[in-house]
Amino acid sequence: MKPFERELKAVLARREPSEDFTARVMAAVAAEASAEPKVAEMPVRRKRPVAFRWAAVGAVAASLTAGFFAIRHQRAERMAAEQAEIQLMESLSLAGSKISLARDRALGAPRGD
Amino acid sequence: MRNRHRDRYGMDRDERTLVDGALRDPAAFAEIVDRHKAMVYSVAYNFFGNRTVAEDIAQDAYLELFRNLHKIESDLHLTFWLRQTVTRKCIDWTRRLKHRRHQPIEDAPEPSFHPAPRDPILAEELDRMVGLLPEKMRLVVILRFQEDLKLSEIGEVLDMPVNTVKTTLRRALERLRPKAAHLGQEALYEAVRA
Numbered sequence: 001m002k003p004f005e006r007e008l009k010a011v012l013a014r015r016e017p018s019e020d021f022t023a024r025v026m027a028a029v030a031a032e033a034s035a036e037p038k039v040a041e042m043p044v045r046r047k048r049p050v051a052f053r054w055a056a057v058g059a060v061a062a063s064l065t066a067g068f069f070a071i072r073h074q075r076a077e078r079m080a081a082e083q084a085e086i087q088l089m090e091s092l093s094l095a096g097s098k099i100s101l102a103r104d105r106a107l108g109a110p111r112g113d
Numbered sequence: 114m115r116n117r118h119r120d121r122y123g124m125d126r127d128e129r130t131l132v133d134g135a136l137r138d139p140a141a142f143a144e145i146v147d148r149h150k151a152m153v154y155s156v157a158y159n160f161f162g163n164r165t166v167a168e169d170i171a172q173d174a175y176l177e178l179f180r181n182l183h184k185i186e187s188d189l190h191l192t193f194w195l196r197q198t199v200t201r202k203c204i205d206w207t208r209r210l211k212h213r214r215h216q217p218i219e220d221a222p223e224p225s226f227h228p229a230p231r232d233p234i235l236a237e238e239l240d241r242m243v244g245l246l247p248e249k250m251r252l253v254v255i256l257r258f259q260e261d262l263k264l265s266e267i268g269e270v271l272d273m274p275v276n277t278v279k280t281t282l283r284r285a286l287e288r289l290r291p292k293a294a295h296l297g298q299e300a301l302y303e304a305v306r307a
Binding site: 008013016021026029032 | 139142143146147150151152154155158159164167168171172175176179180235236239240243254255258259286289290
């Protein structure tokens with residue numbers, strides 16, 4: 001080893017920390033250890049059975065399906081009602097024009113007597 | 114020399130018992146701290162040149178060891194783990210604090226041991242110049258000259274290829290050597306004049 005490297009080695013030699021270093025480390029370790037929550041004291045969260053989850057999924061799916069069919073049924077009924085209304089209006093209109101024609105004929109036609 | 118029985122990880126019985134015991138017994142952990150504190154503290158001290166910061170980093174490294182004690186497989190692993198942790202912490206602290214290497218001396222606690230420099234002027238200047246090296250370069254120098262590690266071992270600790278370690282060390286010495294030589298001559302001149 002060269003003299004310069006020996007000098008560098010001497011400059012960077014290991015040295016001891018202060019006397020109470022180990023005590024301070026142990027105090028910090030003890031503080032951390034006591035701050036950690038113990039497993040036994042932690043509230044236990046119950047895990048729900050898998051069947052419950054599937055039941056919930058099934059209920060949601062059934063509700064969605066029922067809703068879909070209800071909406072479709074309602075829409076079909078409304079269309080039928082609209083159709084019936086159109087037919088009624090046409091019938092009334094036809095009846096009205098026939099009545100009017102019959103009245104004209106009755107008024108305009110020469111009487112037999 | 115005492116014949117020690119080592120397990121497949123290279124850990125002797127006493128050390129294995131110590132690490133296992135440290136998981137339950139604070140006294141055993143304190144013994145581990147005592148065994149390695151000079152190394153851990155000195156890496157941080159030589160990196161920052163500040164006793165307070167060095168002790169904080171060393172304490173931080175030991176707290177992390179306490180959290181990861183169950184992962185330690187051997188004596189060699191423990192030493193390697195501590196070296197790697199303290200070097201990483203040095204880099205983290207530099208980035209976090211943008212810390213100056215030198216702080217007012219009155220802020221620092223008194224060390225229990227002062228190594229006597231052979232040439233105080235040269236030693237002080239070398240210490241200052243090491244502190245001016247870039248982070249990785251400084252760590253390579255510290256691990257090489259404080260810890261006497263081989264280039265391959267430095268590479269493992271710093272996670273660097275051996276050739277990079279070699280180049281980094283060469284460049285670091287090139288930076289330090291001319292100034293040190295100049296200072297050495299001045300110191301010699303002063304000594305002759307006196």
